[in-house]
Amino acid sequence: MGRPVAIIGVGQTKHGRRTEISYPDLVREAVVRVFEDTRLTPADIDGVVSGTMPSMMEGIALTHFYFADAMQAAGKPILKTETCGSTGISIAHTAYYWIASGMADLILAVGHEKMNEGNSQATMTTVVEPFYQRYFIAGAPGVFSMQSQMWAARYGIPEEKIRDAAAYISVAHHDDAFDNPYAHVKLRVTMDDVKNSRLITYPVRLLDVCPNSDGACAVIFASAEMARKLGRKAAWVKGVGYRGEEYFFGDSDKGVWQSAVQAAKQAYDQAGIRDPRKELDVAEVYNPFTFQEMLFYECFGFCGLGEAPDLVLKGVFARNGELPCDPSGGTLCTNPIGATGLIRTAEAALQVTGRAGDHQIPGAKLALCHAMGGVDQFNGVMILGAEP
Amino acid sequence: MAKEYKTLMTEIRLPYELSYGPVWTRFFEGMAEKKLYGTKCEKCGRILVPARSFCPRCFVDTTEWVEVAQQGTLTAWSYVNYRYFGMPTEPPFIGALIRLDGTDVDFLHLMGGIDLNDFEQVRKVVKNGMKVRAVWKEERQGHILDIRYFEPI
Numbered sequence: 001m002g003r004p005v006a007i008i009g010v011g012q013t014k015h016g017r018r019t020e021i022s023y024p025d026l027v028r029e030a031v032v033r034v035f036e037d038t039r040l041t042p043a044d045i046d047g048v049v050s051g052t053m054p055s056m057m058e059g060i061a062l063t064h065f066y067f068a069d070a071m072q073a074a075g076k077p078i079l080k081t082e083t084c085g086s087t088g089i090s091i092a093h094t095a096y097y098w099i100a101s102g103m104a105d106l107i108l109a110v111g112h113e114k115m116n117e118g119n120s121q122a123t124m125t126t127v128v129e130p131f132y133q134r135y136f137i138a139g140a141p142g143v144f145s146m147q148s149q150m151w152a153a154r155y156g157i158p159e160e161k162i163r164d165a166a167a168y169i170s171v172a173h174h175d176d177a178f179d180n181p182y183a184h185v186k187l188r189v190t191m192d193d194v195k196n197s198r199l200i201t202y203p204v205r206l207l208d209v210c211p212n213s214d215g216a217c218a219v220i221f222a223s224a225e226m227a228r229k230l231g232r233k234a235a236w237v238k239g240v241g242y243r244g245e246e247y248f249f250g251d252s253d254k255g256v257w258q259s260a261v262q263a264a265k266q267a268y269d270q271a272g273i274r275d276p277r278k279e280l281d282v283a284e285v286y287n288p289f290t291f292q293e294m295l296f297y298e299c300f301g302f303c304g305l306g307e308a309p310d311l312v313l314k315g316v317f318a319r320n321g322e323l324p325c326d327p328s329g330g331t332l333c334t335n336p337i338g339a340t341g342l343i344r345t346a347e348a349a350l351q352v353t354g355r356a357g358d359h360q361i362p363g364a365k366l367a368l369c370h371a372m373g374g375v376d377q378f379n380g381v382m383i384l385g386a387e388p
Numbered sequence: 389m390a391k392e393y394k395t396l397m398t399e400i401r402l403p404y405e406l407s408y409g410p411v412w413t414r415f416f417e418g419m420a421e422k423k424l425y426g427t428k429c430e431k432c433g434r435i436l437v438p439a440r441s442f443c444p445r446c447f448v449d450t451t452e453w454v455e456v457a458q459q460g461t462l463t464a465w466s467y468v469n470y471r472y473f474g475m476p477t478e479p480p481f482i483g484a485l486i487r488l489d490g491t492d493v494d495f496l497h498l499m500g501g502i503d504l505n506d507f508e509q510v511r512k513v514v515k516n517g518m519k520v521r522a523v524w525k526e527e528r529q530g531h532i533l534d535i536r537y538f539e540p541i
Contacts, residue, residue: 121473250494
């Protein structure tokens with residue numbers, strides 16, 4: 001770890017189908033809010049890092065230049081970080097590295113996506129290996145369904161149980177989203193609604209899947225000296241972890257997803273966390289698919305391998321459970337991809353500073369946030385705490 | 389009612405010409421002859437399929453070619469029930485990871501040769517660990533779709 005780093009403010013757009021606003025204005029909406037939140041001005045910022053999933057999503061390359069004005073980046077060092085679905089957490093990591101290195105005191109981090117402007121399926125197809133694999137994946141639902149199927153079959157989890165647990169997660173997150181003013185999908189659903197919704201890619205049904213969202217998120221990171229000088233309530237970065245795997249889908253085991261396991265371990269080691277379920281107060285897991293969310297619980301050591309469905313059905317990861325996961329409604333209800341990982345970070349920061357409003361977990365002091373990306377290849381984790 | 393704002397329709401068409409290089413050219417020449425080739429890493433001993441020019445774990449050239457089995461074991465699958473951009477197969481279809489006998493990585497392709505229209509039936513038939521074998525097209529072009537699908541043995 002370098003020198004201590006804090007998050008001193010966040011700004012989010014209302015996420016959803018935002019056809020009424022241009023992409024630069026959408027980005028600016030989040031940036032204006034983070035300046036309102038911190039009472040800072042663009043002149044205070046030492047550098048800007050931003051990112052999208054692939055630029056192709058909106059058909060404009062190098063979006064950090066496109067949004068230089070909206071992010072007030074002219075005259076400052078500017079970076080772009082792009083790691084597919086994990087872009088948002090990688091932006092947070094980049095801001096962290098920048099300040100931890102001693103090269104800056106205040107960094108503006110911005111994640112953004114306007115998925116409804118382009119063809120998200122066509123964009124995601126280009127992520128997949130072109131000679132051997134592109135023809136069979138059928139997008140994120142196809143690949144993550146295969147992963148979930150591999151996981152469930154390995155532990156012999158009865159199909160009814162895993163189906164019920166995934167439906168439980170869907171109902172809980174859809175309910176949670178009503179308490180998050182920025183969430184996209186606000187829908188009351190029942191377990192039966194989920195289980196009877198249209199089959200997309202077995203075992204995933206329509207209500208097990210995230211939406212296509214437009215949205216942006218801005219976060220300001222600060223050095224300890226600057227955070228103290230400004231007197232802001234801060235969320236402190238206690239650990240960061242990131243891991244990748246081989247490119248070919250099929251070269252590495254996805255049932256126990258090693259990049260997720262190792263990314264969490266790196267972050268836990270830095271934060272001194274030995275028993276995550278006990279020590280963490282809340283987690284914002286990147287959960288575009290209900291089934292996959294359970295696999296993450298296991299990879300992050302929230303429970304043993306194959307145990308997640310039982311614990312989900314006991315309410316261990318619910319809002320009032322032992323380790324609440326995604327009280328914001330998570331990626332399942334809001335997914336502007338390039339922003340999504342940074343939204344996880346922003347939500348975790350709000351939780352440990354007691355500012356999460358109607359979805360606040362009372363007394364939260366230590367939080368995990370996470371995002372994953374690539375066809376099935378990368379995981380990033382960050383641990384935030386209330387104390388330096 | 390909220391005012392509707394204008395949108396701009398725009399389109400970018402970008403044709404690409406991707407180089408196979410010597411190793412993948414040889415692999416696909418093999419497919420045209422109904423053969424599947426892997427390469428063996430001298431360092432870790434793994435047989436990689438499709439063939440690679442280097443081992444992604446050991447970072448050494450893989451120069452030993454091996455013709456691999458055309459049958460193997462199903463390790464994961466997904467029943468795709470929706471139309472997705474660029475997929476050459478009409479839904480429903482099954483994307484499948486297959487561990488070809490004697491190899492050390494999973495090979496991604498399709499599972500077929502069964503009635504796919506009734507998912508409840510599919511679920512009774514398709515199981516991880518089941519044995520499958522490649523079914524080839526009569527007309528082949530040196531393309532991954534020269535294999536029609538893998539069918540249960």
